[in-house]
Amino acid sequence: MKNDFVWWRDGVIYQIYPRSFKDSTGSGIGDLKGITEKLDYLSDLGIDAIWLSPINPSPDVDFGYDVSDYCAIDPKFGTMQDFEHLIAEADKLGIRIVMDLVLNHTSDQHPWFKSARRSRDDSCRDWYIWQDADPSGKPPNNWHAVFGGSGWEWDSETEQYYYHMFYKQQPDLNWRNPQVRNALLEVFRFWLDKGVKGFRLDVFNMYIKDDLFRNNPTKLIGRRPFERQIHLYDFDRPELMGVLSDIRQVVDAYADTYVVGETFLGTPEKAAGYCGEEYLHACFDFNFLESKYKPQPLLKAITEWENALGGSIWPNYVCNNHDNPRTATRFGVGEDDERLKVAAALILTLRGTPFLYYGEEIGMRDIRLKRSDILDPIGKRYWPIYKGRDGCRAPMQWNAEKNAGFSSATPWLPVHPDYLKRNAENQTEERYSLLNFYKQLLVFRKTHSALIYGDFQVVSGNSPHVLAFKRSYAGSTIMVILNFSDKPHEIILPEQIADYSIAFSSIERTPKLLKENSIGLSGSEVLVLVKH
Numbered sequence: 156m157k158n159d160f161v162w163w164r165d166g167v168i169y170q171i172y173p174r175s176f177k178d179s180t181g182s183g184i185g186d187l188k189g190i191t192e193k194l195d196y197l198s199d200l201g202i203d204a205i206w207l208s209p210i211n212p213s214p215d216v217d218f219g220y221d222v223s224d225y226c227a228i229d230p231k232f233g234t235m236q237d238f239e240h241l242i243a244e245a246d247k248l249g250i251r252i253v254m255d256l257v258l259n260h261t262s263d264q265h266p267w268f269k270s271a272r273r274s275r276d277d278s279c280r281d282w283y284i285w286q287d288a289d290p291s292g293k294p295p296n297n298w299h300a301v302f303g304g305s306g307w308e309w310d311s312e313t314e315q316y317y318y319h320m321f322y323k324q325q326p327d328l329n330w331r332n333p334q335v336r337n338a339l340l341e342v343f344r345f346w347l348d349k350g351v352k353g354f355r356l357d358v359f360n361m362y363i364k365d366d367l368f369r370n371n372p373t374k375l376i377g378r379r380p381f382e383r384q385i386h387l388y389d390f391d392r393p394e395l396m397g398v399l400s401d402i403r404q405v406v407d408a409y410a411d412t413y414v415v416g417e418t419f420l421g422t423p424e425k426a427a428g429y430c431g432e433e434y435l436h437a438c439f440d441f442n443f444l445e446s447k448y449k450p451q452p453l454l455k456a457i458t459e460w461e462n463a464l465g466g467s468i469w470p471n472y473v474c475n476n477h478d479n480p481r482t483a484t485r486f487g488v489g490e491d492d493e494r495l496k497v498a499a500a501l502i503l504t505l506r507g508t509p510f511l512y513y514g515e516e517i518g519m520r521d522i523r524l525k526r527s528d529i530l531d532p533i534g535k536r537y538w539p540i541y542k543g544r545d546g547c548r549a550p551m552q553w554n555a556e557k558n559a560g561f562s563s564a565t566p567w568l569p570v571h572p573d574y575l576k577r578n579a580e581n582q583t584e585e586r587y588s589l590l591n592f593y594k595q596l597l598v599f600r601k602t603h604s605a606l607i608y609g610d611f612q613v614v615s616g617n618s619p620h621v622l623a624f625k626r627s628y629a630g631s632t633i634m635v636i637l638n639f640s641d642k643p644h645e646i647i648l649p650e651q652i653a654d655y656s657i658a659f660s661s662i663e664r665t666p667k668l669l670k671e672n673s674i675g676l677s678g679s680e681v682l683v684l685v686k687h
């Protein structure tokens with residue numbers, strides 16, 4: 156193993172949605188003390204950093220993604236002291252904290268916006284994006300909000316429109332204003348001074364909009380008006396690079412720091428283009444997350460991502476997050492977890508930083524809600540075509556006790572009814588559980604540098620159901636073979652596998668089963684071989 160362990164490159168990052176992880180106060184909402192209580196669990200799991208979805212004060216129109224104070228902790232999550240304690244305790248276990256910064260927009264309850272909307276002459280007016288109506292009184296251009304409707308909201312007091320890319324309660328900041336830029340850079344310093352080691356930038360590629368407010372061209376294909384536009388002018392503007400390099404300079408002044416950006420509507424090329432020594436360390440590419448459970452589309456996503464990054468930028472992979480249905484729901488068959496082991500083995504053996512999402516390690520399924528119980532406003536708006544994002548945000552299933560051990564009070568979202576069986580406590584006990592599979596694989600990954608630093612070479616077998624690849628580094632080679640079919644498959648590999656021995660498998664095996672260059676795989680088998 157190299158000595159220079161770089162946590163964000165060589166480690167594993169675990170996303171926590173704080174509302175749903177562990178409630179220590181009996182409020183029904185998870186909190187920081189709850190996370191601190193569970194650090195031993197996370198350390199046993201083998202992760203290196205926690206990305207916390209927003210913990211700043213928020214009126215929760217978008218559940219934390221509408222911030223009303225960037226430099227404080229929302230009282231429902233605890234105090235600044237609780238946060239400092241979490242950082243200190245996590246640090247003792249070698250776990251870093253990554254904060255989610257939502258800097259494209261604030262809440263409409265942020266003092267800056269409250270001030271800005273008071274009058275056209277307010278000193279904060281230009282901190283947001285205001286425009287006059289067009290001559291007929293309509294919005295100044297055709298830009299749409301991601302969450303539906305026009306992106307422009309009329310303010311009758313001051314008789315101008317303000318722009319919001321998401322809900323109208325999330326007015327977009329004007330990053331072109333140097334005062335805004337400085338204030339936001341100060342936010343980074345504030346948290347870095349507290350010992351935060353990394354940031355996840357929410358929709359960073361929307362920070363800068365066209366200064367001439369030109370209309371987006373439209374196209375015919377797309378379900379909603381937002382999708383029927385070519386987003387030339389409302390995001391991905393060239394001036395963004397200057398902002399990213401300002402951010403990088405601030406962050407680089409602190410040791411061992413990292414910034415990963417959420418590329419909204421990104422392509423691999425676009426995401427890669429925002430990374431580099433002067434820009435962000437990493438960006439997310441969601442093609443992998445959006446892929447079907449099949450070798451070909453997954454491999455396509457992997458190779459496109461690898462090619463776009465071009466060797467010098469470090470990849471990352473994510474299967475689950477707080478905005479999408481969980482892999483357990485997308486790939487799982489009933490309560491069976493075998494396919495999830497295949498997915499876990501893939502993300503933990505690829506070349507790049509794996510991002511895990513709380514509960515993924517125990518195969519949590521999305522909850523289903525009645526229309527009247529939906530909390531996510533976009534779910535309410537688009538039901539039944541789209542039911543929102545509550546499904547993947549349900550409370551963590553710790554044990555078989557009341558509310559899955561998440562809270563003594565009624566949780567803010569219901570616990571999945573499978574918690575009596577599916578919970579972290581049970582899975583710690585069961586030898587072949589998904590949780591133990593993650594743990595074993597994470598240990599294996601940490602102790603096999605080829606899985607971290609090795610290159611990525613596809614091994615072409617003769618089965619369309621199997622994905623096989625090699626990772627080689629400093630004379631050692633590991634071959635990963637994943638059977639995506641639930642049925643057994645024989646594969647013939649193009650090289651002698653007699654040189655390899657079984658290092659890790661999701662089923663009981665003995666090395667003598669390997670012969671010549673063919674392998675009989677069980678349904679959904681994960682097989683990891685080491686070359687000797």
Ligand code: GLC
Nearest residue numbers: 217220257321357358477478
């Ligand atoms: C990002 C977040 C999402 C949020 C949106 C607006 O996409 O991941 O949860 O609703 O930004 O902040």
